[in-house]
Amino acid sequence: xxxxxxTIDLDALVANWQALDARTACATAAVVKADxxxxxxxxxxxxxxxxxxxxxFVAVAEEGAxxxxxxxxxxxxxxxxxxxxxDADMIGDMHLTPMINxxxxxxxxxxxxxxxxFGIQLDSGMNRLGMEPDEWAAVREVALGQNPALIMSHLACxxxxxxxxxxxxxxxxxxxxxxxxxxxxxxxxxxxxxxADFHFDLTRPGIGLYGGQPFEDARPVVTLDIPVIxxxxxxxxxxxxxxxxxxxxxxxxxxxxAAGYADGIHRIMGPKxxxxxxxxxxxxxxxxxxxxxxxxxxxxxxxxxxxxxxGAEQGVDDLADNAGTIGYEILTSLGARYDRRYIGG
Amino acid sequence: xxxxxxTIDLDALVANWQALDARTACATAAVVKADxxxxxxxxxxxxxxxxxxxxxFVAVAEEGAxxxxxxxxxxxxxxxxxxxxxDADMIGDMHLTPMINxxxxxxxxxxxxxxxxFGIQLDSGMNRLGMEPDEWAAVREVALGQNPALIMSHLACxxxxxxxxxxxxxxxxxxxxxxxxxxxxxxxxxxxxxxADFHFDLTRPGIGLYGGQPFEDARPVVTLDIPVIxxxxxxxxxxxxxxxxxxxxxxxxxxxxAAGYADGIHRIMGPKxxxxxxxxxxxxxxxxxxxxxxxxxxxxxxxxxxxxxxGAEQGVDDLADNAGTIGYEILTSLGARYDRRYIGG
Numbered sequence: 001x002x003x004x005x006x007t008i009d010l011d012a013l014v015a016n017w018q019a020l021d022a023r024t025a026c027a028t029a030a031v032v033k034a035d036x037x038x039x040x041x042x043x044x045x046x047x048x049x050x051x052x053x054x055x056x057f058v059a060v061a062e063e064g065a066x067x068x069x070x071x072x073x074x075x076x077x078x079x080x081x082x083x084x085x086x087d088a089d090m091i092g093d094m095h096l097t098p099m100i101n102x103x104x105x106x107x108x109x110x111x112x113x114x115x116x117x118f119g120i121q122l123d124s125g126m127n128r129l130g131m132e133p134d135e136w137a138a139v140r141e142v143a144l145g146q147n148p149a150l151i152m153s154h155l156a157c158x159x160x161x162x163x164x165x166x167x168x169x170x171x172x173x174x175x176x177x178x179x180x181x182x183x184x185x186x187x188x189x190x191x192x193x194x195x196a197d198f199h200f201d202l203t204r205p206g207i208g209l210y211g212g213q214p215f216e217d218a219r220p221v222v223t224l225d226i227p228v229i230x231x232x233x234x235x236x237x238x239x240x241x242x243x244x245x246x247x248x249x250x251x252x253x254x255x256x257x258a259a260g261y262a263d264g265i266h267r268i269m270g271p272k273x274x275x276x277x278x279x280x281x282x283x284x285x286x287x288x289x290x291x292x293x294x295x296x297x298x299x300x301x302x303x304x305x306x307x308x309x310x311g312a313e314q315g316v317d318d319l320a321d322n323a324g325t326i327g328y329e330i331l332t333s334l335g336a337r338y339d340r341r342y343i344g345g
Numbered sequence: 346x347x348x349x350x351x352t353i354d355l356d357a358l359v360a361n362w363q364a365l366d367a368r369t370a371c372a373t374a375a376v377v378k379a380d381x382x383x384x385x386x387x388x389x390x391x392x393x394x395x396x397x398x399x400x401x402f403v404a405v406a407e408e409g410a411x412x413x414x415x416x417x418x419x420x421x422x423x424x425x426x427x428x429x430x431x432d433a434d435m436i437g438d439m440h441l442t443p444m445i446n447x448x449x450x451x452x453x454x455x456x457x458x459x460x461x462x463f464g465i466q467l468d469s470g471m472n473r474l475g476m477e478p479d480e481w482a483a484v485r486e487v488a489l490g491q492n493p494a495l496i497m498s499h500l501a502c503x504x505x506x507x508x509x510x511x512x513x514x515x516x517x518x519x520x521x522x523x524x525x526x527x528x529x530x531x532x533x534x535x536x537x538x539x540x541a542d543f544h545f546d547l548t549r550p551g552i553g554l555y556g557g558q559p560f561e562d563a564r565p566v567v568t569l570d571i572p573v574i575x576x577x578x579x580x581x582x583x584x585x586x587x588x589x590x591x592x593x594x595x596x597x598x599x600x601x602x603a604a605g606y607a608d609g610i611h612r613i614m615g616p617k618x619x620x621x622x623x624x625x626x627x628x629x630x631x632x633x634x635x636x637x638x639x640x641x642x643x644x645x646x647x648x649x650x651x652x653x654x655x656g657a658e659q660g661v662d663d664l665a666d667n668a669g670t671i672g673y674e675i676l677t678s679l680g681a682r683y684d685r686r687y688i689g690g
Contacts, residue, residue, distance in 0.1 A: 002405045002429035034607035034635055035681070059636035060347045060603065060682065080636070081574050081603055084347040102575045123577070127585040128601055128637055132577055156587055165589055229426050230447045232468070232477055240472040242501055244510055256473055258405065258426055262379035262677035267670050268613070290379055290673055291404035291425070292473055325612050328635055332607035336380070336681065337405065 002258040004226040005306075006338035008039050010047040010345030012219035016209045017048055019217060020192045024199040029055035031188065031206030033063060033080070038264075038334040039210060039222065040342075042070035047345035048209075049075060057204055061087040064096040078119055078150065080129065088112035097149055101129050103139050110146065119150035124172040124186075125165065126156040136176055144180055150202065151182045158190025159214045170197060190214050212327035213317050222331070224310035224338070226257040226275070229292070231303045240294045241286025253298045255282070257307055260291045264333030265309065269323035275307035276314065282307060347603040349571040350651075351683035353384050355392040355690030357564035361554045362393055364562060365537045369544040374400035376533065376551030378408060378425070383609075383679040384555060384567065385687075387415035392690035393554075394420060402549055406432040409441040423464055423495065425474065433457035442494055446474050448484050455491065464495035467521050469514040469531075471501040481521055489525055495547065496527045503535025504559045515542060535559050557672035558662050567676070569655035569683070571602040571620070574637070576648045585639045586631025598643045600627070602652055605636045609678030610654065617667035620652035621659065627652060 021028035030053045036044035045056055045067055055076045058064045061084065064077045071077075076097060082105045083091060083098040091098055092113050099121040100106050109118055120143060121130035130153060131139070153173045157163035173186050184200035189208035191198040193215065208215030211222065234240060234252040257275070261267040270288040274281035277300050285294040295307055310316065316327040323330070366373035375398045381389035390401055390412055400421045403409045406429065409422045416422070421442060427450045428436060428443040436443055437458050444466040445451050454463055465488060466475035475498060476484070498518045502508035518531050529545035534553035536543040538560065553560030556567065579585060579597040602620070606612040615633045619626035622645050630639040640652055655661065661672040668675070 002426040002432070003407055037635075038607075059607075062348055062682070081347040084572065084574065084603070087347070104575070125584070126587075127577060127579050127583060127599055128631075128634065128639055129574065156584070156589060159588075163589075165584075227429065229429065229474065230449070232472060234472050238472060239470070239501070239510075242471075243504075244501060244508075254472055258429075261670075261674045262383075262404075264678075266611075267674050268668075286473075289473065290382075290677060294473055323613075325606075329606045329612050332635060333609075333678070337407070 002227055002229060004224055004259045004263060004338045006334060006340050007223040007225070007343060008043070008340060009219070009221050009223070009343045010043065011343060012211065012221045013044060013209055014047055014051045014345065016211065016215065016218050016221070017051060017053060017205070020189065020203070020205045020208050020215065023192050024203055025196065026199050027055065027202045029053065029057060029202055029204045030209060031057045031204050032067065033057065033059035033206070034332045037206065037210045037328065037331040039331065040340055041067060043342050043345065045071055050345070055202060061090040061096060061098070065090045065094045068094040068096070076149070080121070082121065083109040083112075083118070092116060099150070099152060102131060103135055106139060106143060117149050118146070119152065120148050122151060122153045122173065122176050124153040124169040124176065126154055126169070129154065133172070133176060144182070148182050150185055151177050151180060152185040154188065155186065155191055158188060158194065161190070161194050166194065166198070207328050210331055211316065212331065220312060220315050222310050222316065222334070223308065225306045225308050226259045227306045228255045228304055229258050231255045231297065239286070242289060243287060246286035246294070250298070252296060253303075254285055255295045255297045255303065255307065257293050257295055258291065259335070260289045260293055262290045263335030263337055265293065266323040266325070266333065269319060272322035273319065274314070275309050276311065277304040277307055279313060347572055347574060349569055349604045349608060349683045351679060351685050352568040352570070352688060353388070353685060354564070354566050354568070354688045355388065356688060357556065357566045358389060358554055359392055359396045359690070361556065361560065361563050361566070362396060362398060362550070365534065365548070365550045365553050365560065368537055369548055370541065371544050372400065372547045374398065374402060374547055374549045375554060376402045376549050377412065378402065378404035378551070379677045382551065382555045382673065382676040384676065385685055386412060388687050388690065390416055395690070400547060406435040406441060406443070410435045410439045413439040413441070421494070425466070427466065428454040428457070428463070437461060444495070444497060447476060448480055451484060451488060462494050463491070464497060465493045467496060467498045467518065469498040469517040469521065470510065471499055471514070474499065478517070478521060489527070493527050495530060496522050496525060497530040499533065500531065500536055503533060503539065506535070506539050511539065511543070552673050555676055556661065557676065565657060565660050567655050567661065567679070568653065570651045570653050571604045572651045573600045573649055574603050576600045576642065584631070587634060588632060591631035591639070595643070597641060598648075599630055600640045600642045600648065600652065602638050602640055603636065604680070605634045605638055607635045608680030608682055610638065611668040611670070611678065614664060614668035618664065619659070620654050621656065622649040622652055624658060
């Protein structure tokens with residue numbers, strides 16, 4: 001066994017969903033796209049369904065089909081990318097609810113699957129997915145006549161509650177959805193944490209479930225322990241790793257651990273990142289390789305069997321800062337070679 | 346279908362292996378660790394075996410077990426991480442050859458699997474994997490008495506042929522392996538391109554097979570086409586994507602495509618990256634999201650069905666430059682949601 005061990009605490013994940021649900025008076029869905037942000041869609045979704053989640057969101061129909069197999073017939077599964085060419089069989093057979101993004105998609109959907117449920121995604125200013133105000137004005141009556149299950153939009157700046165874009169998008173969404181009589185959804189994790197005006201009938205948290213910012217009270221969900229392959233003494237002046245970027249300045253002990261950028265540990269985070277042996281931080285020594293990382297364990301005083309990259313001492317947002325990105329990308333990068341183990345659920 | 350289409354040209358891959366093989370007078374193995382650098386280990390290895398490759402290298406025993414299932418009994422499968430605790434059954438049952446990195450591993454191996462083949466990895470200066478000169482001196486006679494199949498080491502600076510580290514590692518490797526009578530290997534892709542002193546009995550190219558630097562004559566192997574979900578008109582002053590980082594300065598047409606950083610398109614590459622419609626470059630507009638990217642298609646003059654991120658116009662090393670990394674990481678990040686299609690082989 002020389003692969004890292006990724007432990008996913010489903011009890012913490014469920015507690016995060018419940019905590020976000022408790023912040024609003026409305027229903028709370030769960031976003032499980034991108035393999036539940038890298039943590040395993042089937043296990044994550046089943047744990048949340050057991051805790052009471054009834055609505056799930058995925059990015060593409062292929063994910064929706066896999067999710068239906070995992071959850072059985074009772075859940076509502078919404079597909080953000082809507083109804084794309086070639087999706088009709090999956091949407092029909094797997095009882096998926098595409099979030100229709102355009103007139104083209106609406107025509108495709110009602111022609112291929114007349115009477116099959118759908119939702120509508122509106123663009124309230126992010127200019128990414130959803131119908132524009134003029135497009136919506138033109139098709140609104142026809143679309144509403146088909147009984148959409150949900151109308152939603154998405155906030156561009158919800159990680160900054162005070163950003164004026166939030167109020168602008170809220171006003172646009174209200175205007176576009178006035179008197180539709182259809183359940184409405186605007187908030188993802190950031191929106192759950194804003195005031196009740198943003199909550200409408202259904203919230204759709206993603207990152208907060210998985211322990212990431214902007215949900216500051218989130219419980220950490222993932223722990224990543226990487227086995228040590230071997231340790232060695234490195235004399236002052238010797239170098240470690242590719243390109244000789246690290247030179248020992250003292251009698252140094254280096255552990256080589258069995259993971260690298262092919263496991264989603266971004267190469268760029270190397271210079272700022274430490275691993276932990278209990279509470280002792282051990283800095284990365286030299287460049288992160290594809291499958292291997294050198295770690296300076298001199299101050300530890302003994303040779304550990306494994307080192308911890310993610311856990312209570314250092315979370316996904318810490319690694320994100322080291323890599324110049326966001327916690328979401330740290331999670332979705334978690335590699336396929338890890339041995340995934342689940343706690344609780 | 347709203348997932349990207351990743352096309353892998355196995356004929357180009359085989360041609361790259363043959364071209365590297367032709368540069369040396371010795372045997373040429375293939376490194377297929379990390380799921381063949383993200384391109385699919387089983388398909389890649391079978392194509393190379395059909396072309397004549399007989400030796401394959403993987404990072405961990407789990408990969409070796411999967412590779413044995415794909416290749417059948419005839420190939421030699423070497424495991425860089427050696428013999429780790431818990432690996433004995435996989436190594437024994439799947440006839441893997443662990444590259445023993447330390448005295449600890451040697452003892453573990455001969456106790457668990459007496460008489461089972463192994464190789465030896467020596468550290469010639471990179472301080473990452475392999476036995477140190479003093480450790481090797483102590484166990485050399487015992488180890489050689491067990492008939493190792495191969496002795497290898499790895500170069501730290503082979504992407505810079507003139508780096509003095511290469512000559513230093515060559516001298517150390519020669520000294521450590523003198524009069525062993527065992528087949529020797531020092532060169533990966535970079536070493537294949539250096540002079541014959543570095544070639545020994547077996548070379549082990551990895552990145553060069555997959556079309557990446559430092560093998561400048563490599564044929565590109567991957568093409569990545571991403572479907573357009575919808576297009577929209579964006580007026581001057583409107584913003585696109587998270588955080589309002591992009592503001593249109595003219596009448597702009599934006600395509601939203603169905604891939605993002607969860608598919609391995611590093612978020613950090615956004616500001617420098619373009620996608621192609623035929624030969625027209627279309628810049629990324631705003632931040633790369635988890636499953637979606639906005640692209641400025643104004644200059645194209647029509648709405649495309651898909652846009653190309655990787656291909657002849659823009660290769661893995663171009664994207665690596667945009668992301669501040671190396672082509673290897675672009676390849677190993679290629680996401681699980683892509684529809685992988687193989688040409689040739």
